[in-house]
Amino acid sequence: MLYYSTNLQAQPVTFREALLKGLAPDRGLFMPRELPTISAEELRRFSDLDYADIAFEVTRKFLYTEMAESDLLAIVKDAYTFLIPLEPVYERKYVMRLDQGPTASFKDFAARMMGRLMQYFLRQEERNLLILTATSGDTGSAIANAFYGLENIKVVVLYPEHEVTERQRKQMTTLAKNIQIIAINGKFDDCQALVKRAFADPELASLPLSSANSINIGRLLPQMLYYVYAYAKLRHTAEDEQIIFSVPSGNFGNLMGGLLAKHIGLPVKKFVVATNENDEFPVFLATGDYEKIVPSRNCISSAMNVGHPSNVARLIALYGGNMDETGQIHQKPDFDRLRKDIYAVSISDAETQETIKQVYTDHHLLLEPHGAVAWAGLSHYFNAFPQDAAAEQMCVAIETAHPAKFPVEIRQILGFDPELPPSLEGLEEKPEFFVTLPNSYTAFRQFLQEHY
Numbered sequence: 001m002l003y004y005s006t007n008l009q010a011q012p013v014t015f016r017e018a019l020l021k022g023l024a025p026d027r028g029l030f031m032p033r034e035l036p037t038i039s040a041e042e043l044r045r046f047s048d049l050d051y052a053d054i055a056f057e058v059t060r061k062f063l064y065t066e067m068a069e070s071d072l073l074a075i076v077k078d079a080y081t082f083l084i085p086l087e088p089v090y091e092r093k094y095v096m097r098l099d100q101g102p103t104a105s106f107k108d109f110a111a112r113m114m115g116r117l118m119q120y121f122l123r124q125e126e127r128n129l130l131i132l133t134a135t136s137g138d139t140g141s142a143i144a145n146a147f148y149g150l151e152n153i154k155v156v157v158l159y160p161e162h163e164v165t166e167r168q169r170k171q172m173t174t175l176a177k178n179i180q181i182i183a184i185n186g187k188f189d190d191c192q193a194l195v196k197r198a199f200a201d202p203e204l205a206s207l208p209l210s211s212a213n214s215i216n217i218g219r220l221l222p223q224m225l226y227y228v229y230a231y232a233k234l235r236h237t238a239e240d241e242q243i244i245f246s247v248p249s250g251n252f253g254n255l256m257g258g259l260l261a262k263h264i265g266l267p268v269k270k271f272v273v274a275t276n277e278n279d280e281f282p283v284f285l286a287t288g289d290y291e292k293i294v295p296s297r298n299c300i301s302s303a304m305n306v307g308h309p310s311n312v313a314r315l316i317a318l319y320g321g322n323m324d325e326t327g328q329i330h331q332k333p334d335f336d337r338l339r340k341d342i343y344a345v346s347i348s349d350a351e352t353q354e355t356i357k358q359v360y361t362d363h364h365l366l367l368e369p370h371g372a373v374a375w376a377g378l379s380h381y382f383n384a385f386p387q388d389a390a391a392e393q394m395c396v397a398i399e400t401a402h403p404a405k406f407p408v409e410i411r412q413i414l415g416f417d418p419e420l421p422p423s424l425e426g427l428e429e430k431p432e433f434f435v436t437l438p439n440s441y442t443a444f445r446q447f448l449q450e451h452y
C-alpha cells in the first residue's frame with residue numbers, strides 16, 4: 001500500500017517513509033493511493049470490541065505489509081488506555097468526549113499512536129529524528145507529552161506567544177528533557193510558516209527533520225478510529241444505520257480522519273464541519289472559491305484559529321481535485337459529492353458562548369469552546385435539514401478538549417471554575433523551560449543550527 005503526494009511531483013512511498021518524512025519532497029501531503037474497506041459484517045462485529053481492538057482491526061488494514069500484527073496490537077494497547085465517553089444529550093444525540101487523554105485534548109489520540117509508530121520504525125533503522133511542530137495550543141502539548149523521554153526523537157515546538165492559555169503553555173513548558181519549547185512573537189500561521197520554511201531550507205539539510213503536525217499521515221490514521229468506535233457503540237446492530245458527525249475544525253485533520261473512515265466504508269450520512277469565524281472553508285463549499293484568511297481571526301476556540309487549513313489539500317485530493325501548498329487550486333474537486341458528504345458552517349464567538357450557556361442550562365453538560373462550536377454547528381444543520389433532527393437519527397458532536405483547559409472562558413460565561421481532570425493537576429507548581437524568539441526565520445534557523 002503506497003502513499004502519493006498531493007502535489008503529484010514526488011514518488012509514492014510506503015507508510016513508514018511517509019510517517020518519518022512528514023511532508024513530501026515536493027511540499028505536498030501524503031495520501032493513501034488506494035483505500036482498504038470495512039465490510040458491514042466486520043462493522044457489526046466491532047460493536048463487541050473495545051477501543052484498542054477496533055483500533056487494531058482498522059489500522060492493520062493500512063499497515064499489515066509494514067509491521068507484524070503483534071507489534072501493532074501492542075502499540076494500540078499501549079496508546080489507548082483512557083476512556084472515550086459517549087454522553088447522551090437528548091434522544092440519540094450525543095457528545096463524544098475526546099478529552100480524557102494525558103493532555104486532555106483529542107490530539108492525544110493521534111500523537112500517542114504516531115509517537116509509538118515512529119519509535120517502532122526508528123528503532124528498526126537505528127536512526128534519530130528532530131520533530132519540528134507548530135501549535136495553536138493543543139498539538140504542542142499532546143506531541144510533547146507523547147514523545148517525552150524517547151531517546152531517538154527530539155522535539156521542537158513553536159507556539160504563538162499570546163494565543164495559548166496559561167495551562168496549555170504549562171503543559172508543554174514543564175517537560176524539558178528532549179522537548180524544546182519556543183514562544184514566537186507572532187500568530188499560529190507564522191509558527192506554521194517558520195516550520196514549513198525550515199523543512200524546505202537546504203542549509204538545514206543535515207538535520208534529520210520531520211513533522212508531527214496534522215500534515216503527517218501518522219496523525220490521520222489514528223483519527224479515523226474514534227469515528228468507527230462511536231458508530232460501533234451507538235448503532236442498533238440489527239439495522240444498517242447511518243450516523244451524522246459534527247466536527248469542530250481548524251486544520252481539518254480531525255475531519256480528514258472522519259472522511260477516510262467514511263471512504264473505507266463507515267456509513268456516515270453527513271459530516272457537519274463547524275469552524276469558528278475563520279470561515280474560509282464554509283465560503284469555499286458555498287461558492288467554489290477558496291480564499292485564505294490572512295491573518296487568521298482570533299476566536300475563543302483558539303485551537304481553530306486557522307486561516308488556511310493544511311488538510312484542505314488532502315480533502316480536495318480525496319474528492320478528485322488538486323490544491324498546492326499555497327492554497328491555489330489547479331483542479332476543482334467534485335463539488336456535488338463534497339456537498340453531499342459535508343455541510344459546513346461558521347460559528348461566531350457570541351454563538352459559541354451562548355451555546356456553552358444553553359447546553360449547560362438545558363442538559364447539565366459542560367462544553368468548552370471547541371465542542372460548543374461543534375454542537376452549534378449541529379443545530380444549524382438541523383435547521384437546514386429538519387428531517388435529520390428526527391429522534392431516531394444518531395448524531396455525534398465531537399468535544400475536542402476538556403473544559404478545564406479554558407477556565408477563563410468558562411468562568412466568564414458560567415461564573416464558575418471547571419473541575420480539573422487528574423491529568424492537569426499540579427501544573428502550577430512545576431518550573432517552566434522555554435525560549436522566546438521574534439517572528440523571524442533567520443532567528444529560528446540560527447537557533448536550530450546552534451542547538452542541534
Ligand SMILES: *Cc1c(COP(=O)(O)O)cnc(C)c1O
Nearest residue numbers: 138250251252253254303400401
Ligand atoms: C486541534 C484542535 C481542533 C481542530 O482540529 P483540526 O484537526 O486541526 O481540525 C479542535 N479543537 C481542539 C481542542 C483542538 O486542539
